[in-house]
Each structure stands twice: as C-alpha cells, then as structure tokens.
Amino acid sequence: MKDDYDVIVVGSGAAGGMTAFILAVHGVKVLMLEAGRDYDPVTETPMFQLPSDAPLRGISTPDKPFGFFDATVDGGWTVPGEPYTTSDDADDEFMWWRARMLGGRTNHWGRISLRMGPYDYKPYSRDGLGFDWPMTYEDMAPWYDKTEALIGVFGSNDGLENTPNSSPGVLQPPPAPRVHELMAQKVCQDELNIPTIASHLAILTEKQDYEKWPKELFPGNPLAQKVLRQSMMERAACFWATPCGRGCSIKANFQSTTVLLPPALATGNLTIRTDAMVREVTTDATGKATGVHYIDKRTRKDEHVSAKLVVLAASACETARIMLNSKSTLFPEGIGNGSGKVGKYLMDTVGTWVSGRIPALENMPPHNQDGASGMHLYMPWWGYQQQEKGQLDFARGYHIEFGGGRGMPSAWTFAGLGGQSGGAYGQRFKEEARRHYGTGIGFGGRGEMIPNEDCYCEIDPSGAVDEYGIPTLKFHWKWSEHETNQCRHMQHTFRDIIEGMGGEVHTEIHDDGAKAIAKPGEIIHEVGGAIMGDNPDRSVVNQYCQSHEVPNLFVTDGACFVSNADKNPTLSIMAIAWRASDYIVEQMNQGAFT
Amino acid sequence: MSGPQKKPTGAPRLARRRVLQLIAAAATAPVFWSAPGIATMGIKRGPAGTATDPDLINPNIPWELQLTDAERLLLEVLCDIIIPADEKSPAASAIGAHDFIDEWVSAPYDTMAGDLDRIRNGLAWLEAESARRFDGEFAQLEPAQQTAICDDICHPPAAKPEHAEAAWFFDRVRMLTAMAFYTTREGMNDVGYVGNVPLDRWNPPPAAALKHVGLK
Numbered sequence: 001m002k003d004d005y006d007v008i009v010v011g012s013g014a015a016g017g018m019t020a021f022i023l024a025v026h027g028v029k030v031l032m033l034e035a036g037r038d039y040d041p042v043t044e045t046p047m048f049q050l051p052s053d054a055p056l057r058g059i060s061t062p063d064k065p066f067g068f069f070d071a072t073v074d075g076g077w078t079v080p081g082e083p084y085t086t087s088d089d090a091d092d093e094f095m096w097w098r099a100r101m102l103g104g105r106t107n108h109w110g111r112i113s114l115r116m117g118p119y120d121y122k123p124y125s126r127d128g129l130g131f132d133w134p135m136t137y138e139d140m141a142p143w144y145d146k147t148e149a150l151i152g153v154f155g156s157n158d159g160l161e162n163t164p165n166s167s168p169g170v171l172q173p174p175p176a177p178r179v180h181e182l183m184a185q186k187v188c189q190d191e192l193n194i195p196t197i198a199s200h201l202a203i204l205t206e207k208q209d210y211e212k213w214p215k216e217l218f219p220g221n222p223l224a225q226k227v228l229r230q231s232m233m234e235r236a237a238c239f240w241a242t243p244c245g246r247g248c249s250i251k252a253n254f255q256s257t258t259v260l261l262p263p264a265l266a267t268g269n270l271t272i273r274t275d276a277m278v279r280e281v282t283t284d285a286t287g288k289a290t291g292v293h294y295i296d297k298r299t300r301k302d303e304h305v306s307a308k309l310v311v312l313a314a315s316a317c318e319t320a321r322i323m324l325n326s327k328s329t330l331f332p333e334g335i336g337n338g339s340g341k342v343g344k345y346l347m348d349t350v351g352t353w354v355s356g357r358i359p360a361l362e363n364m365p366p367h368n369q370d371g372a373s374g375m376h377l378y379m380p381w382w383g384y385q386q387q388e389k390g391q392l393d394f395a396r397g398y399h400i401e402f403g404g405g406r407g408m409p410s411a412w413t414f415a416g417l418g419g420q421s422g423g424a425y426g427q428r429f430k431e432e433a434r435r436h437y438g439t440g441i442g443f444g445g446r447g448e449m450i451p452n453e454d455c456y457c458e459i460d461p462s463g464a465v466d467e468y469g470i471p472t473l474k475f476h477w478k479w480s481e482h483e484t485n486q487c488r489h490m491q492h493t494f495r496d497i498i499e500g501m502g503g504e505v506h507t508e509i510h511d512d513g514a515k516a517i518a519k520p521g522e523i524i525h526e527v528g529g530a531i532m533g534d535n536p537d538r539s540v541v542n543q544y545c546q547s548h549e550v551p552n553l554f555v556t557d558g559a560c561f562v563s564n565a566d567k568n569p570t571l572s573i574m575a576i577a578w579r580a581s582d583y584i585v586e587q588m589n590q591g592a593f594t
Numbered sequence: 595m596s597g598p599q600k601k602p603t604g605a606p607r608l609a610r611r612r613v614l615q616l617i618a619a620a621a622t623a624p625v626f627w628s629a630p631g632i633a634t635m636g637i638k639r640g641p642a643g644t645a646t647d648p649d650l651i652n653p654n655i656p657w658e659l660q661l662t663d664a665e666r667l668l669l670e671v672l673c674d675i676i677i678p679a680d681e682k683s684p685a686a687s688a689i690g691a692h693d694f695i696d697e698w699v700s701a702p703y704d705t706m707a708g709d710l711d712r713i714r715n716g717l718a719w720l721e722a723e724s725a726r727r728f729d730g731e732f733a734q735l736e737p738a739q740q741t742a743i744c745d746d747i748c749h750p751p752a753a754k755p756e757h758a759e760a761a762w763f764f765d766r767v768r769m770l771t772a773m774a775f776y777t778t779r780e781g782m783n784d785v786g787y788v789g790n791v792p793l794d795r796w797n798p799p800p801a802a803a804l805k806h807v808g809l810k
Contacts, residue, residue, distance in 0.1 A: 176798035366786035423749025
C-alpha cells in the first residue's frame with residue numbers, strides 16, 4: 001500500500017477523533033490506526049431493549065463489565081490477550097480500562113463535560129503541590145467554547161469559583177431536575193452550603209444550529225463548513241429515553257463514532273484502519289519520527305506505515321507504552337523520553353460512594369424520570385476558600401455525582417428486598433417492591449489527585465509480552481494523604497446529605513479514607529504519563545502536545561495532563577487536542593514537517 | 595434472544611464457551627475502510643459474536659442449561675409462591691422466572707459460582723421436607739402446607755439452625771425471581787416505571803410529585 005499520508009493518528013477516541021477531524025477538515029491527509037474493531041453505533045446500539053432481553057438480565061460480567069448492553073466491545077479492566085501487572089508494593093492493584101473498538105471509550109462514557117478552571121491550570125502556584133500547566137485557562141477558554149459547540153453540551157452558567165462559564169449561546173439548555181435531585185439540592189443549599197447546579201453533559205437537548213455553528217467554528221473553510229453542517233443535520237436531539245452508556249443510534253449524545261469520524265471521513269482526507277495494534281514509533285538517523293509499526297490483528301503480521309508526522313492518542317497508558325517501546329540508538333529509553341518522564345505522574349480520579357434510601361420518596365405518583373440518562377444536577381467543589389485558609393486537611397477539591405429515582409429497574413434493584421423486608425414473599429413481596437421502588441439514592445465523589453513520584457507505569461521488567469508480542473506495562477501506585485483525607489470528607493458529606501434528606505445510609509461510613517477509596521484506574525480517568533511543560537528536563541511535550549525532542553511527534557490524549565482536576569477529563573482532552581491540531585495545521589502551512 | 599436450550603449435554607461449560615469464542619473469532623471478517631465512508635465499501639462489519647463482543651441486537655445464551663425438567667417444574671411452583679399473580683401483574687412463572695434461574699445457575703461466571711449446587715440441593719430439601727411433614731410432593735401440597743414450609747425458611751437471620759441452609763436457598767431463589775420479574779415490562783409496570791418511551795420534550799416533575807415530598 002502506498003503511504004501518502006501527512007499524519008498518522010493512533011487511536012480513534014476523544015483525542016484521536018478530534019485530532020483527525022480537525023486535521024482532515026484543513027486538508028491534511030490522515031491515516032487513523034485503531035487497535036479495536038470497526039463499530040457503528042447507528043446499527044449496533046440496543047436502544048429500547050429491556051434487561052430481560054439480555055443474558056443474565058444484563059448484569060455485569062467479566063466479559064461485559066458495565067453490563068451486557070454497555071457499548072464497550074472487547075474491553076474493560078481486562079482485555080483478552082492483553083495483560084498488565086501491578087508492583088507488589090503498590091497501595092492497590094491498578095485497573096486499566098480499555099475499549100478495543102472504533103471510537104474507544106467515547107462510545108460508553110458518562111458524557112460529563114466539565115471545564116477545568118483557572119486554578120486547575122495553575123495548581124502549583126496556588127498551593128505548592130504538583131505542577132503548573134504551561135498554558136492558562138484563559139489560553140484554553142476559546143477551545144472549550146469551540147469544543148462544547150461542536151459536540152453539543154447542555155448546562156448552565158452559574159458564575160461559581162473555578163467553575164467557568166461558557167460564552168453566551170454555547171451551552172444547550174439543561175433539562176429540568178427530577179424530584180430526588182430537587183430534594184438533594186434543597187438540603188445541600190439550605191443546610192450544607194453546597195451549591196447544586198445543572199450538570200454539564202455532552203447530550204443534545206435541542207437540535208444543533210447547523211447553519212450557524214459550522215460558519216462560526218470554521219470561518220473561511222468551506223470544506224469544514226460543508227461536512228460539519230451535514231453532520232449536525234444528521235444528529236437528533238435527545239428523546240429522553242434509553243441509557244447513554246449503550247451508545248446512541250440517533251446521535252443525540254457525543255461519541256467519536258457519531259460526531260467526529262463521520263464528518264472527518266466526509267472530507268475525503270481520512271482513512272481509518274481498524275484492528276491495527278500499534279507497537280512502536282519509528283525514527284530516522286536524525287531522530288525524526290518516520291511512521292509506526294503495528295500488528296494487523298487479523299493476519300498477525302507486523303506492518304509499517306510512514307507519514308510526515310505521528311500523533312499518539314491511544315489513551316494515556318497505551319500512549320506511554322508505545323513511547324517506552326519505541327527504543328532506538330537515539331532514544332534508548334523510548335522515543336521522546338530524554339527527560340525520563342514518560343510513564344511518570346499517572347493520575348486517576350479519587351472516587352468513593354455512599355448509598356442509602358429516602359423513605360419520603362415512597363409511593364411517589366408515577367411519572368417518567370428517565371430524562372437525559374445521566375444526572376441533571378451535580379455539586380461542583382465548594383471548599384476553595386476553606387482550603388485557601390488551611391481549614392481542610394486535603395489540598396484539592398471534588399465534585400459530587402448522584403443518582404436515584406424511578407429509572408428503569410435493573411436486575412439488582414430488588415435483589416436485596418428479601419432481607420430489607422424481613423423475609424417477605426408472596427403478595428407482601430410485591431407490595432414491598434412497590435413501596436421501595438424509586439427510594440434508593442447514591443452519591444459518588446470525584447476528586448482531584450495530586451501527581452506523585454510513586455505513581456507510574458513502566459515496561460514490565462519481567463519481559464512479559466501480550467499476545468501480539470508487544471512488551472506489557474507494569475504499574476506502581478501510592479496514594480498520599482491528600483487523597484485519603486479527601487475521601488473521608490466525601491464519606492461524611494454524603495452521609496450528611498442523605499440524612500439531611502431524611503434518609504437512611506445503607507453503606508458503611510468510613511472514617512479512614514484509605515478504606516473507602518476506589519482502586520487506581522477504577523474511575524477510568526487515568527491521565528499523565530507524558531506530561532506537558534515548558535522545561536524539557538521535567539516534561540515530555542510542550543503546551544501544543546509536541547514532543548520536546550521529536551518535533552514531528554505529538555501526544556494529544558490524556559497522557560499530556562499535568563494535573564487531574566476533579567473535572568472529568570474528556571472535555572479537556574478534546575479542547576487540548578483541538579488546540580494542538582490547530583497548531584499542527586499552522587506549522588504545516590508554514591512549511592514544517594516536510 | 596433465542597429460547598433456552600433444553601437439557602445438559604455434559605460438555606464442560608467453560609470449555610464449550612472457549613470453543614464458541616474461537617469459532618466466532620475465526621469467522622471475523624477483515625475490516626478496512628476508507629473515505630468517503632463505510633457504506634460504499636460493502637465490507638462486512640459487526641460484532642465478532644464472542645463473549646466480549648456479543649451481538650447486542652440479537653443476543654443468545656451461549657452456555658448449556660443444567661437443570662432437569664423436574665427441577666424446573668418445582669422451581670416454577672416456588673417462583674409463583676414468591677411472586678404470585680394479582681390484579682396488577684402476572685405471576686413470576688408467566689414471565690419465565692424459572693427459565694432465568696436455570697440460565698443463571700448454568701452460567702460460567704464467578705458471580706453465580708455455587709448457585710447450581712445451592713439451588714439443586716435446596717430443591718431436593720424442599721421435596722424431602724414436603725414428604726416428611728405432609729407426605730406429598732411440594733407442588734401438590736395445599737397452599738397452607740406450602741406456606742408452612744416457606745415460613746420456616748423465608749428469612750435467613752430468623753431461621754432455626756436446622757433450616758439455615760434451606761433459608762439461604764430460599765433467599766437466593768427469591769433474589770433471582772425478583773431479578774427476573776422486575777426486569778420485564780410486566781414487572782416494571784407493576785412498580786410504576788413509565789419510561790423507556792421516546793418523548794418530544796422533557797417536562798419538570800408534576801405538581802403532585804413535588805407536593806408528595808414537600809417541595810412546591
């Protein structure tokens with residue numbers, strides 16, 4: 001096959017999809033390599049199926065860890081044939097989620113789209129911990145606006161500290177909250193001083209303005225306007241039914257496969273090769289990237305493709321793995337790893353849960369509470385001033401996600417009712433089910449973890465390889481007290497909210513945060529491993545995701561993250577990838593990378 | 595989904611599943627597509643049909659069912675005692691709760707490890723107890739006699755020591771019956787779930803719902 005590509009993009013998810021889209025609409029010839037299979041949400045998404053349509057009522061299994069109907073293909077925290085290990089002295093086992101499918105994890109993600117704020121880009125300057133990003137929030141704000149307008153995000157502008165507003169007209173209107181959300185909001189705001197505002201989810205609540213946005217997002221670019229207009233026309237607004245985690249056949253929510261790849265393909269400038277498991281980036285004698293080696297999973301053959309520029313967007317740990325495996329005389333420790341920082345400063349989100357039951361919700365008049373699948377309200381972090389004054393024993397914040405109400409019953413909804421009802425069966429069991437339905441509630445904390453020297457991945461020194469012969473990763477992990485103390489605070493806060501709602505807590509409340517903290521990787525917000533910075537001795541890429549040592553190598557996924565704010569990373573990944581892609585186009589137009 | 599397969603063949607379950615995976619993997623068509631789009635390329639796409647990439651639109655159960663006819667019949671009776679028909683919804687057997695339990699106990703995952711033996715032994719205990727106390731088969735007993743036995747085993751924390759194991763069996767059957775029943779349209783209607791329908795617009799909660807919890 002003739003290699004006439006300008007750019008190879010490794011990965012097709014949030015970062016790869018955005019990078020390929022932006023490059024393609026600017027006339028750049030792109031080859032996208034995806035390790036998983038081809039996937040089409042329009043034909044493959046089970047939309048209105050009930051759990052009873054699935055094996056085992058759709059419960060989570062090791063083969064389908066988020067349930068049978070979850071969109072994830074060949075993925076989860078374990079992938080057949082693709083092992084990894086964690087060091088014996090780690091605080092806990094690292095759990096590495098992957099999705100081997102076109103569009104990656106964007107097909108099933110929670111669609112929570114929160115901007116990082118001014119503090120989040122300069123955390124070191126604020127409290128002396130971790131690192132500052134090389135750019136500011138103000139530098140990034142235009143790309144957040146553009147990304148939100150492109151993918152479609154609903155939410156509200158509340159003007160809260162470090163919780164940035166979007167520019168006027170960018171956000172779609174948020175849906176009205178459900179009853180249990182209003183109850184929680186009342187308790188949080190009236191009694192606990194916790195702001196409770198519209199969540200920001202990448203779901204269309206109304207049809208996108210396909211006349212306005214293509215022109216505003218891509219002025220003077222008829223090709224971009226044409227393909228984006230068509231793509232926006234083909235997306236429907238949410239019809240307030242079916243779980244987003246299954247994907248969306250009407251394209252109301254954001255998936256790379258429905259929002260970024262179709263218009264990118266329509267330019268004629270993108271070629272996608274699936275089942276292509278990238279092993280390493282190749283270089284020439286001058287240290288320039290020349291292309292990549294990948295294993296064609298169907299033939300098991302090692303293939304090589306060339307391009308002027310290589311973008312890694314394979315997900316944070318996979319990107320670090322590819323870089324570390326790309327060894328050569330010039331780069332004995334892996335490509336672009338002169339700093340020794342590749343694989344270092346891995347971060348996940350601090351997570352914990354508390355659940356309970358709200359008796360006041362019993363016998364609620366039946367009404368439809370499906371809504372936008374996810375939560376309509378959330379609680380952004382409220383303790384910035386307390387932390388500034390040193391009143392808390394953890395340095396960074398968390399936001400609260402919560403769920404409850406009269407959603408579609410799952411297999412587990414009434415599984416514990418026998419015990420809760422003191423052994424009911426027969427007619428009494430049915431009555432207990434009616435009474436209990438819709439009364440459960442659960443709160444989840446999503447907190448910022450501070451990067452540390454003990455959290456990293458490396459190529460497994462044992463020499464282990466995966467089924468494609470590619471050396472595998474070994475993870476190392478230690479939490480600091482900032483994370484475990486924060487986790488304790490979450491536990492107590494969630495208890496207070498549930499009790500404030502007149503409810504009973506059903507899970508154990510932990511005073512030792514280390515006992516309640518989710519495993520590293522479990523929240524699936526892993527970032528870092530090729531962090532940004534201005535100083536080539538202490539970072540891997542610059543603020544445009546460009547390798548300090550290999551100018552035609554870019555890392556546009558979460559690997560480049562310098563901190564991991566409590567804000568779920570996907571929106572920022574896309575904004576950063578767009579900004580980096582604009583930079584690539586500018587550089588190309590100036591004659592670089594030839 | 596396809597109907598439940600009848601009767602065990604004696605094939606080791608895990609091995610069979612692995613075989614199915616391998617067959618399906620071998621049948622995977624190559625996928626390579628390019629601009630201007632997949633539709634024009636005429637290349638077969640779609641799921642591999644493996645356990646980690648099942649057909650979500652037309653699911654099937656790739657493992658052999660293990661319970662005997664007699665066991666399934668007895669389960670059917672017990673499921674209906676746990677969730678009987680009333681004016682709001684049918685009995686558990688009408689939505690196939692006993693089929694689901696067979697599917698569950700036959701599945702190859704850790705979640706249900708031990709359940710096949712537990713259900714089997716529990717069903718055997720139920721028949722033995724029926725013979726001991728009432729000199730009959732459980733399915734043929736008077737409702738009051740069935741209830742007398744179930745009352746002894748319906749709540750594990752309250753069960754006498756000699757009923758401890760039977761109580762855990764009953765609890766498991768109740769859990770599985772509830773899982774089966776309330777995940778069907780009939781069970782969802784029973785508790786008042788009215789969603790999973792497309793709407794033109796999203797409305798705030800009705801006034802009666804807000805009033806119910808003291809919100810205006």
